[in-house]
Amino acid sequence: MRAGAVKAGAAASGPTCYNQLSTSQDGNLPNFMQRWSKLFIPTLREAPADAEVASHKFLVRAGYVRQLAAGIYSYLFLAQRTILKITKIVREEMDSIGQELYLPALNPREVWEASGRWDVMGDNMFRLKDRKGADLCLGMTHEEIMTDIARKELRSYKQLPQIWYQIQTKFRDEPRPKSGLLRVRQFTMKDSYSFDIDRAGLDKSFDLHDAVYRRIFKRCGLEFVAVEADSGSMGGSQSQEFMVYTDAGEDLVASCGKCGYAANLEKATSKLEAVEELAASGREKVYTPGTKTIDDVAAFLKTPVNNNMKSLAYVMTDGATATGAPVFRPLLVLMRGNDQMNEAKLSGAIGGREFRPMVEEEIVKYFGSPAGYLGPVGLKQVKTVENKGKAGYAGDAGDFVIIMDEALRGRKNLVGGANELDHHFTGLTVGVDFEVTSYADLRNVVEGEGCPRCGEPLKLGKTVEIGHIFKLGTKYADSMGAKVLDKDGKEVTIIMGSYGIGVERILTSCIEQNHDENGFWLSPSIAPFTVVVVATNVKDATLLEASEKIAAELEAAGYDVLLDDRDERPGVKFKDADLVGIPFRINVGKLLADGKVEVVERDKSQKTEVAVAEVLAHLRGLYDPRA
């Protein structure tokens, strides 16, 4: 029998679609037994020196991927099989709520200008010119293209709701690609977009995605948490991320083991213990020589750190001049002395305006004092005005925006800088000694603080984001003019949602979650093969024949079978089998004389002796592909 030939009885599904051209393929895989000796599975004994995280090391060692350039990878046979299985699951689940489209990755400048993001995306966007010199870019995400279709085609509320999705390659020129497939410049994303006539519709589309996402990740065998996320600066109302706990992750999540509260650190809050107020003394300027840090001041004045107020000086852009140059405005942030400010939270608090810390010259210019002694007293301040539901600031160019962290609201008799070298004020109280422009939650939650819902101590953990669902509202529909007529014949803006899944991140997260020193194991639902049959000695004809028979039987029962028929020593084959992510292994070897083989469960490293005639039944007890 020729290797790779379609075995009689095994290829029951007729001509299988097996095009490898793009991510638009349907995910079908060839339905016949594969022979390792004929395949290209370049396993490595050692990982490349520049691989840091487990998934990166193993993806390379197991022959799944090879790097082409920074953050750009070729997916070899095993990786492609796994990706196809993942996208098949994604597709099956998404088809239950939406329709699949396939949109261009190559986008003209105009559509990105329509939304204003041609400029916003900056260097993160790959840009190129065509032969005529026209600007193009590679799509980082597809709000613009989807909204463009919607604005051109959708006319009536009767056509809503719509959920359109695609599985496409995305391009992002990350400043620092890293961690193998975790942070890359080219990757596959399932992105979907919902179009609704009203908020209630959006809520429903959002909830549908929430439910479908949970099913997808579960089917892929991932342990995940859904967390509250920062809805970004531009007015989205609800945002939820799906995260996987792993030390390879880059995001921090605060979670409560008791009530289930979980939130990205950019969003998380906590119950704070009350701070004892200092005795009222009235504002008093005190000489505090050489006390540039909060700890210095607190120690010098013998006051608790949390009665000290930290003043952080920033400049932010606030509008532009007639010529388009940005206008800068000073920004003072007031925090409890031992709290850390979260930049994402601040960004939200100032309506998404850009900001950066002041440099020393700016500090002197705006405060008339060197850093270390800054405070809110005596600063000229803007007025806050309501501006289409978003706070706008009115005032002269140098007027401050002063934002105070919620943890300081209502506090009295604080210590703060006096805007004068070597001097601080004691006895500062908001509303008496100074005013603030607004309050906002700006502080980072600290591990062990009380859950905002139930008060139990919060835990912090590192995570990778594998999915994100987001109520966009009218941001793109507004800027791009996507409107329909409602029941009353009135033109209304379509309300949108945006939902993403990182396909490769499902694979990498699975590996991060399920590996040991010898390799990794994937859920049978997404593993490139569900079972590998190891013929321990191919020179032994009886043994090889028995292996082939078992493999064929399993294949006919719906398993994706890899037959290791290589002329290698058993040790080599076992090492490779442990490495490449296949959840089940059948060793055909010494025990065959007694009519038995070994069934190995990779995750538990558990071996069970099973009679040859019982192999299928035994395996079905562990996992049934047709269940």
Added chain:
RNA sequence: CGGGGCGUAGCGCAGCCUGGUAGCGCACCUGCCUUGGGCGCAGGGGGUCGUAGGUUCGAAUCCUAUCGCCCCGACCA
């Protein structure tokens, strides 16, 4: 963008300081041997030492520039 590190055979590395015929382990090929956890023996193939200039009789090695990759930070729907 700031800081650090590295580019020598497919992978992991030595050689560079102190210039003089390019090496080791693994992998690969051939033969023998072996067959339950990356065997053993023998023979063999493969590298313009990232690239370009320069110094020198002579450069992997010294100098300059440049490209690439990795890490930390910044940044990051």
